Amino acid sequence: MDITRERLIQERKNWRKEHPHGFIAKPCKDPKTGSSDLYEWDCLIPGKKGSDWEGGNFRLIIQFPEEYPNKPPKCVFKPVLFHPNIYPSGTVCLSILNEDEDWKPSISIAQILLGIQELLANPNPSSPAQADPYLMLTTKKKDYVQKVREQVRTIGKKF
Numbered sequence: 001m002d003i004t005r006e007r008l009i010q011e012r013k014n015w016r017k018e019h020p021h022g023f024i025a026k027p028c029k030d031p032k033t034g035s036s037d038l039y040e041w042d043c044l045i046p047g048k049k050g051s052d053w054e055g056g057n058f059r060l061i062i063q064f065p066e067e068y069p070n071k072p073p074k075c076v077f078k079p080v081l082f083h084p085n086i087y088p089s090g091t092v093c094l095s096i097l098n099e100d101e102d103w104k105p106s107i108s109i110a111q112i113l114l115g116i117q118e119l120l121a122n123p124n125p126s127s128p129a130q131a132d133p134y135l136m137l138t139t140k141k142k143d144y145v146q147k148v149r150e151q152v153r154t155i156g157k158k159f
Contacts, residue, residue, distance in 0.1 A: 039066075045057070
């Protein structure tokens with residue numbers, strides 16, 4: 001068995017034993033075979049308590065490359081969120097997901113999801129990935145907060 005598959009099997013076991021409250025992460029089903037696809041996970045990230053995102057649950061797909069854990073996974077919000085650090089494609093811009101910055105093979109799926117939850121609550125204006133949310137956050141913070149709250153109501157799945 002290859003290193004990537006072994007690591008993903010171990011991550012799944014660890015997640016089942018213990019994971020952050022309110023989070024969901026599980027391998028997607030392969031539409032052809034109906035079996036689990038360890039290389040693509042369907043996740044749900046709850047809005048952090050006390051943040052503008054509180055009350056929402058946001059769907060994220062994690063796509064693991066064949067070189068994982070030596071290379072980081074790609075994390076994509078579906079639907080795309082209005083946030084300064086999320087590209088128009090839905091891909092998350094976060095240093096721990098960048099192999100040229102803070103990615104380490106020891107980072108777990110739980111750590112990735114907690115890091116993304118923290119990023120939602122505390123955007124990084126020095127690393128913008130989307131112009132409109134960045135400009136709104138930095139020049140019209142009240143409007144930005146209003147837009148975030150609207151997303152919580154409209155696309156933040158209720159569970």
